[in-house]
Structures are given as C-alpha cells and as structure tokens.
Amino acid sequence: MSSEEERVILTPELKARIERNKREALERLKANEKKLSQRARVHGDRIRRVNGEDAKNNVANGQYVLYWMQSSQRARYNEALEVAVERANAHKKPVVVAFALTCDYEDANERHYNFMVKGLLDVKEGLSRRNVPFFLVTKKKKRKEEKEDASGIPEAILSLSKNAIEIITDCGYLRVLRIWRETLARKVSIPITEVETDVVVPVFAHLSSRPKLDVSAASFRAFALPKSFEHTENVPDLEEIVPLWNAEDVKKARMSVMDVLDDRFAFVIDGRIASSSSSSTPSTSAKQTADDILSVLKTEFGLKETPHIPKCDKYHIGGEIEAMLKLDAFLDSVVLRKYGELRNDCSLGLQSHLAPYIHYGQISVLHVAKRARRFANAHKTDEKIQKSVEVFLDELIIRRELGIQFVVKKRETYDTFDALPIWCINTLEKHKDERETRYTYEELEKGQTDDPLWNAAQNELRISGKTHNYTRMYWGKKVVEWFRDSREAWTVLMRLNDTYSLDGRDPNSYTGVGWVFGLNDRSFPEAPIMGEVRRMSMSGCKKKFGKAIDAYIDRWNGQREKGGRQVSIANMFKKQKTR
The missing domain is CATH 3.40.50.620 (HUPs)
Known part of the structure; x- marks a missing residue:
C-alpha cells in the first residue's frame, strides 16, 4: 500500500545525480x-x-x-x-x-x-x-x-x-x-x-553506510533510484x-x-x-x-489441511513459466499507455499480477526491471509509456525495497504494532474513544460487513489470493476505523493478509499494513476517528472512480464463489465486463 497522491518526480537535481551515478559506476567496473x-x-x-x-x-x-x-x-x-x-x-x-x-x-x-x-x-x-x-x-x-x-x-x-x-x-x-x-x-x-x-x-x-531507517519513500528514492540504474543498465545480463x-x-x-x-x-x-x-x-x-x-x-508429513482456504489456480498458477507469461503480457504498449494514469481504477485489469511470483522468488526483480527499462527505451517518444514504466519501477524498486530495508533495520519489531512511528501510535491512541469495535474476525473473514466495497475487497482476497492495489488500501483503512484498540486492528489485518494473500508473510506485508496506520506516510490535519492518520472513504472512492467502484463491487460480491477475474493470460489486461 502506498500513497496514491505521491508522484514520482525526476527533478533536474535527481536526473543529474542519476547520470553522475551511472558514470561513476562504469568507472568503478572498469577499474575493478x-x-x-x-x-x-x-x-x-x-x-x-x-x-x-x-x-x-x-x-x-x-x-x-x-x-x-x-x-x-x-x-x-x-x-x-x-x-x-x-x-x-x-x-x-x-x-x-x-x-x-x-x-x-x-x-x-x-x-x-x-x-x-x-x-x-x-x-x-x-x-x-x-x-x-x-x-x-x-x-x-x-x-x-x-x-x-x-x-x-x-x-x-x-x-x-x-x-x-x-x-x-x-x-x-x-x-x-x-x-x-x-x-x-x-x-x-x-x-x-x-x-x-x-x-x-x-x-x-x-x-x-546507511544504518538509519528511511521514514518515507522520498528519502529512500534519493538513494535507491540512482543506484538502480547501476544494476539495470551498467551490469551485463x-x-x-x-x-x-x-x-x-x-x-x-x-x-x-x-x-x-x-x-x-x-x-x-x-x-x-x-x-x-x-x-x-x-x-x-x-x-x-x-x-x-x-x-x-x-x-x-504433517501439512495441515485448510479446506476453507481454496487454492487460487483459476487466478494465479505458481511457477516461473507462468510468471514470465504475465511479465510478457504486462510489457505491452496497449497496457502501458494506460497504466500510469489508470492503474488505480479497480474496474480495469492493469496490474502486473507479479507480486506472488516475486514473493516466492519465481521471477527475478532485476530481470523485470531490466525488461521494463528496455521497453521504455524502445518507446522513447511515447510519453504515456515513459510515465507508466517510471511509476511501475517506483513500485517495484522503491516501494518494495523500502519494505525490505524496514524489516532488516527493524529486525526485532517489524512484525509488531510497536514498529510504527510514535506519532501514529499516539494519535490513534488519542482518538480511540471515538472508535468502537464493530465486527468479529469471523465476520470480516467472510466479508460480512455493512460496507459493500470492503466486502468486495475481502472477497477478492479470499477467492483469488490478491486484492487490487487501490482497494487494498481502503480495505486496510476501514479496519483501523472499526476497532477501538489499534493493536487489535493491526493483529486482525496481519492475520487476514497472511492467511489469504499469496504473498503474505512478506516484508511488504508489514509495510503495507503499516501504511494504513501511517507508516511511511505524512501526518494529516487532525480529525475524528483517525487523528492525524490519512483516511479513505467510500464517497471519496466513488468521487474519484465513479461507476468503476460499482462494477468492482458487483463483480466480487455478485459472484461470491466465482469472482470476476479473468483466467487467461491473453485477457488479463482487458477491461472487465459487468452484468
């Protein structure tokens, strides 16, 4: 989860730093x-x-x-x-x-x-x-x-x-x-x-040389983005x-x-x-x-049966062969002319769907990054593709590896509520009396709340093993609102994520769930319920995406056991039809 408001901005200073880093890297490689x-x-x-x-x-x-x-x-x-x-x-x-x-x-x-x-x-x-x-x-x-x-x-x-x-x-x-x-x-x-x-x-x-924890994607980007070019462009395949x-x-x-x-x-x-x-x-x-x-x-050998947690083969089949097929389908000019602007529209199939494969190491992130940058270099005059690749690589490298840095540098506490910034803990504690625990874990697990968008996101997770990136943020934010005790909300979110998400138990699980509590985000003007932590609402989602939200709700709530995600690789990135 990440702030959809934060944009990747390559300032002249950062561009110069990237070019300088590339020159220095080439010199180091030649010298050593x-x-x-x-x-x-x-x-x-x-x-x-x-x-x-x-x-x-x-x-x-x-x-x-x-x-x-x-x-x-x-x-x-x-x-x-x-x-x-x-x-x-x-x-x-x-x-x-x-x-x-x-x-x-x-x-x-x-x-x-x-x-x-x-x-x-x-x-x-x-x-x-x-x-x-x-x-x-x-x-x-x-x-x-x-x-x-x-x-x-x-x-x-x-x-x-x-x-x-x-x-x-x-x-x-x-x-x-x-x-x-x-x-x-x-x-x-x-x-x-x-x-x-x-x-x-x-x-x-x-x-x-960098023992301190980066508190935002922006601070980590200043270090990692120039370094990434050294590994994607200056090192042979x-x-x-x-x-x-x-x-x-x-x-x-x-x-x-x-x-x-x-x-x-x-x-x-x-x-x-x-x-x-x-x-x-x-x-x-x-x-x-x-x-x-x-x-x-x-x-x-003692592997426990979990019949209530179905396999996801209709949506995501494990293995490097399938991972490479999904990468090939994503690196397509039709897809990448839309991805930069429309990736958060949950009615469109514009996600790469690579996260589970990356979690199990079934595809190389370095190979993915190299392929993406080569695709961009082959379409230098297409501004939409340039923006899309830039955004995708920011998610793949900056956001993902910020999570890895987090679990390495917070080794003993990264999977606990106490790993959150103190301002997040304090503001949520201050406003806890404005929240009340509304649902049991079992009700949440089955998608049985009064919020149809939240239910749809949980159903997508429960049925397919993944949730759309944007609705996943909403899914997390609402659980924080629905529990008086923020520590209990943390435990519930981690349990739902690790149980149903194919890429649960991952560094980005901890920073992703942490983000809904304020981790790697800025503080906002203080308000009821969430204090200074960013909020998301159904009305805000509908204002932003309109009928796309209704289509998503209909797909995952209307076809409870089947879902609406297409199966074939060829159709993966086509717009979903709704009833």
Missing part, C-alpha cells in the same frame, strides 16, 4: 573487474560471506557444491545458482540444489504450499535441462525422543553440508530467514556464501554458465546425498527425474504433480 563474478556476471555487491574467513572448502571429502535454494525458487535469472555453478566448475564437481520444505512454516497454509510446489516443479524441470540435480526434501514427523532445534533451521541442509565442498545460498530478509542462515554459519566449518538475488539494489552492501560435470559426476553426488540424509528425511522430489532405489527413501519422489505432492505432505 573483480566486482563482477567473471563468468556469471554477478555484481560483487550481491555476494558476501556469511561465516568467517577461517571456514575452509572441504576439498578432500566434498562431493558437490551445495546450493541451498530458499528465497529464489527459480532456475532462470538466478544469481545464486550461477555463482554455485561457477564454483562447482572450479572444483570440478557438480552442483546439488536442495530445497528444504518445512510443513509448519509460520502462517503458511495449503493455498501457499500449492502455489509454491507448482513453482518447485518448474525448478526441477529447469535444472534438469542443465543436468543439475534437485532435491525437494522434507523432514518426517518428529519422533518423541527427538529434541526440537530451537533455531528452527531446516535440518536437511545441515546434514547435506557434511558432504559439501562449500555452500551457496540466496538471501532472505525476514527474521526467521536471517536466523536460519546465521545458525547454519555457526554450525558448519565450510564457507557459506550468500547472494542477494531478489532485489535490484543490494541491501547488505550499503547497510553500514546474467548468463547461464555451462556445467562441466557429466552424468557419472551427478550419480556420485546423488549417492553422496543419500548417504547423509538418514531416515528422518524424505525426498518429495528426488534428483532430476528418477527416484533413488535406497530402501530408506520413500516412494514419494514418483509424485510429480502438485496435487499428489500436497496429498503426500498432508498424509505423511
């Missing part, structure tokens, strides 16, 4: 070619060691370079994968890619696992094309005598490290993901290299490195994997295609559809 991984073409700012320099490669006994895939669930445009292949070629050993699936990940449900597993099947096929073995591993239900690992780190990765030469992993920003990586670094003696694969501007390379290993090398690596994963673990997807004949390996590796895999996860 080590800033790029020589073959993979990964900018050096993206790569960092997680553990100390005293960690040494296990060259004597290691059988593979382990890529622990976690945040970047894709086989293309994946910097961590290319760094791993490059390192494996240097060691003359293969890469093993492992994804450790945890069936009890906090606030995740069957809807989320369905979307993710479909994507992991795409990963398997993409890696198979490059002769890279892929293991989707899960732990069996805990035995009574087993002690729980307090860190929560996926134990399969710790086991796989025993036969690894070194570990490459992608970067996660939430607290639990940071703890996983830090704990692994303490427990292994081989090098762990983390690659920032899901941002345009790397976070940790600039953390020491990521290239797939050809693996130098052969089928026999892969066979040995697979056997080595089987040796270290004992009967506490099971392979949901095993290797490239075939399953192991090992007696300790369950036959679940033959389950190659998402439905079959989910069935196994529920019956054998």
Whole structure:
C-alpha cells in the first residue's frame, strides 16, 4: 500500500545525480573487474560471506557444491545458482540444489504450499535441462525422543553440508530467514556464501553506510533510484554458465546425498527425474504433480489441511513459466499507455499480477526491471509509456525495497504494532474513544460487513489470493476505523493478509499494513476517528472512480464463489465486463 497522491518526480537535481551515478559506476567496473563474478556476471555487491574467513572448502571429502535454494525458487535469472555453478566448475564437481520444505512454516497454509510446489516443479524441470540435480526434501514427523532445534533451521541442509565442498545460498530478509542462515554459519566449518538475488539494489552492501531507517519513500528514492540504474543498465545480463560435470559426476553426488540424509528425511522430489532405489527413501519422489505432492505432505508429513482456504489456480498458477507469461503480457504498449494514469481504477485489469511470483522468488526483480527499462527505451517518444514504466519501477524498486530495508533495520519489531512511528501510535491512541469495535474476525473473514466495497475487497482476497492495489488500501483503512484498540486492528489485518494473500508473510506485508496506520506516510490535519492518520472513504472512492467502484463491487460480491477475474493470460489486461 502506498500513497496514491505521491508522484514520482525526476527533478533536474535527481536526473543529474542519476547520470553522475551511472558514470561513476562504469568507472568503478572498469577499474575493478573483480566486482563482477567473471563468468556469471554477478555484481560483487550481491555476494558476501556469511561465516568467517577461517571456514575452509572441504576439498578432500566434498562431493558437490551445495546450493541451498530458499528465497529464489527459480532456475532462470538466478544469481545464486550461477555463482554455485561457477564454483562447482572450479572444483570440478557438480552442483546439488536442495530445497528444504518445512510443513509448519509460520502462517503458511495449503493455498501457499500449492502455489509454491507448482513453482518447485518448474525448478526441477529447469535444472534438469542443465543436468543439475534437485532435491525437494522434507523432514518426517518428529519422533518423541527427538529434541526440537530451537533455531528452527531446516535440518536437511545441515546434514547435506557434511558432504559439501562449500555452500551457496540466496538471501532472505525476514527474521526467521536471517536466523536460519546465521545458525547454519555457526554450525558448519565450510564457507557459506550468500547472494542477494531478489532485489535490484543490494541491501547488505550499503547497510553500514546507511544504518538509519528511511521514514518515507522520498528519502529512500534519493538513494535507491540512482543506484538502480547501476544494476539495470551498467551490469551485463546474467548468463547461464555451462556445467562441466557429466552424468557419472551427478550419480556420485546423488549417492553422496543419500548417504547423509538418514531416515528422518524424505525426498518429495528426488534428483532430476528418477527416484533413488535406497530402501530408506520413500516412494514419494514418483509424485510429480502438485496435487499428489500436497496429498503426500498432508498424509505423511504433517501439512495441515485448510479446506476453507481454496487454492487460487483459476487466478494465479505458481511457477516461473507462468510468471514470465504475465511479465510478457504486462510489457505491452496497449497496457502501458494506460497504466500510469489508470492503474488505480479497480474496474480495469492493469496490474502486473507479479507480486506472488516475486514473493516466492519465481521471477527475478532485476530481470523485470531490466525488461521494463528496455521497453521504455524502445518507446522513447511515447510519453504515456515513459510515465507508466517510471511509476511501475517506483513500485517495484522503491516501494518494495523500502519494505525490505524496514524489516532488516527493524529486525526485532517489524512484525509488531510497536514498529510504527510514535506519532501514529499516539494519535490513534488519542482518538480511540471515538472508535468502537464493530465486527468479529469471523465476520470480516467472510466479508460480512455493512460496507459493500470492503466486502468486495475481502472477497477478492479470499477467492483469488490478491486484492487490487487501490482497494487494498481502503480495505486496510476501514479496519483501523472499526476497532477501538489499534493493536487489535493491526493483529486482525496481519492475520487476514497472511492467511489469504499469496504473498503474505512478506516484508511488504508489514509495510503495507503499516501504511494504513501511517507508516511511511505524512501526518494529516487532525480529525475524528483517525487523528492525524490519512483516511479513505467510500464517497471519496466513488468521487474519484465513479461507476468503476460499482462494477468492482458487483463483480466480487455478485459472484461470491466465482469472482470476476479473468483466467487467461491473453485477457488479463482487458477491461472487465459487468452484468
């Protein structure tokens, strides 16, 4: 959620800063070619060691370079994968890619696992094309005598490290993901290299020089926008490195994997295609559809069934193949001549719909940003397309990465009400007696309020797994109004978001919900109910968009279980017809 009033303004000063930054970046790259991984073409700012320099490669006994895939669930445009292949070629050993699936990940449900597993099947096929073995591993239900690992780190990765030469992993920003990586670094003696694969501007390379939290998109934009050009225009495209290993090398690596994963673990997807004949390996590796895999996860590994939260396959199908189709459909001159001016009109299908795919790392944000800027460069004389791309990239880079900076710099509190600016907390507390709690969580969950626009937004979220960006802001604002206790409103919004949104449990979930309470926004003249926090109203929405609001309400309230969102990629951005 963001202020739709705030516009992206490239002042002469900012334009000059961008050009200066681009020149300086080119000079740095020429002067220091080590800033790029020589073959993979990964900018050096993206790569960092997680553990100390005293960690040494296990060259004597290691059988593979382990890529622990976690945040970047894709086989293309994946910097961590290319760094791993490059390192494996240097060691003359293969890469093993492992994804450790945890069936009890906090606030995740069957809807989320369905979307993710479909994507992991795409990963398997993409890696198979490059002769890279892929293991989707899960732990069996805990035995009574087993002690729980307090860190929560996926134990399969710790086991796989025993036969690894070194570990490459992608970067996660939430607290639990940071703890996983830090704990692994303490427990292994081989090098762990983390690659920032899901941002345009790397976070940790600039953390020491920019430790303070940006309080608005404007302040962050002044830093990140010039930097973004360095990564989208001055760094060559990521290239797939050809693996130098052969089928026999892969066979040995697979056997080595089987040796270290004992009967506490099971392979949901095993290797490239075939399953192991090992007696300790369950036959679940033959389950190659998402439905079959989910069935196994529920019956054998403890994944909870959530029949009241339907899958979203009619609207959004997980995987990098579908993500690329949606990007191709969005980067269209007809769409982008409208997007800049009309993106907030909820009766038009002008959203990119990429957020869930970005959340699971099924598409590279750097690749998306490069494609968008190239599209703009190919239409330099079209002012509408120029504006649309500018707005889209502001959302993709500035707004999104402002959220990532927030969770990194507010690591211990980002998911709490107390992470909000003190002025927001104080003004809402001052006016709490002017609010009253109007609905239960169950009524909100089912879209059973007296506000038809709010119900439509909740129905869209509940049915499709996403909500239109503009109505999402309204959806959040009204919940703040409907609860006397703002802390309770925060809890309710986070629960609704994390339960139903495909991209819940994301840095932008916390800043998005935070925005409705005033985070990253300015204060407004004090008024009843919300104090100095920005308000939104049904009358204001109708004044701005007129019949579009009625069409949206009719679509999502009138067709309760079916919704009105079109299914096909070809029709995704066409105007919705109403009854």
